[in-house]
Amino acid sequence: MARYAAWNIEAARALVARMSRLDGAAMPILHALQDEFGYVDREAVPLIADALNLSRAEVHGTVTFYHDFRERPAGRRVIKLCRAEACQAVGCESLVDHLARRHGVAVDATTADGDLTVETVYCLGNCALGPAALVDGxxxxxxxxxxxxxxxxxxxxxxAQSPEGGAA
Ligand code: FES
Structure with a gap:
């Protein structure tokens, strides 16, 4: 279930060129790259820097500052587990332990076989139906x-979803 295109520097170059005239183009470009490829490949950094007349360090700094951006390919399934207060109150941390013990995956990591990425998010607006997560969006x-x-x-x-949008 490949949801993302394989990294392709020419496609990335075309995307950067298309979007480089936007105001404040760096963030939209980074989001578009991640939407397309599932992560921001390190080869994209000089493309963006050159197109926007920024230093590579500035672009790299933006990628690493925002936790939403991945620097490595995502797993085939991406689970973003909410660990904010309301979900903590209903046991999300026990799910973190469960992931480690049963599935051998830590949060903010990808399994070695590339099957699964687990990431932390803080509140999905689904507090009444916690513990909550985004699973492949x-x-x-x-x-x-x-x-x-x-x-x-x-x-x-x-x-895993109930008719009213939560989980059964
Ligand atoms: S605290 Fe988890 S959805 Fe709001």
Whole structure:
């Protein structure tokens, strides 16, 4: 289920050229690259720097400052687990432990086989249905160890959602 294009420097160059005239183009370009490839390849840094007349250090600094930007390819499934207060109150940290023990993946890491990336987010606006997560961009609520494991194994996101948008 490849959701992202494989890194391609010529496609990236064309994207940068298309967007370089926007006001404050660096952030839109970085988001567009990540949307396209799933991460911001290090080869994109000089492309952006040259197009926007910035130093490479400035562009690299922007990529590393914002946690939303990945510097390595994402796993085939991306789970962004909410660890803000309301989700903490209903057990999200036990899910972090579960991920480490059962699936061998730490938060903000990708499994060695490239199957799974787990990232931390802080509040998805789904506090009443916590613990909450975004799974491949889809909101899931009322996660527990079992439903999280199913999602880690590529289970359908819909199966983890209740009719009202949370999780069963
Ligand atoms: S605190 Fe987790 S969705 Fe708001």
């Amino acid at each position: 889809e909101l899931v609520g009322r996660l527990d160890a079992e439903s999280l494991s199913a999602l880690c194994h590529g289970g359908a996101v819909e199966m």
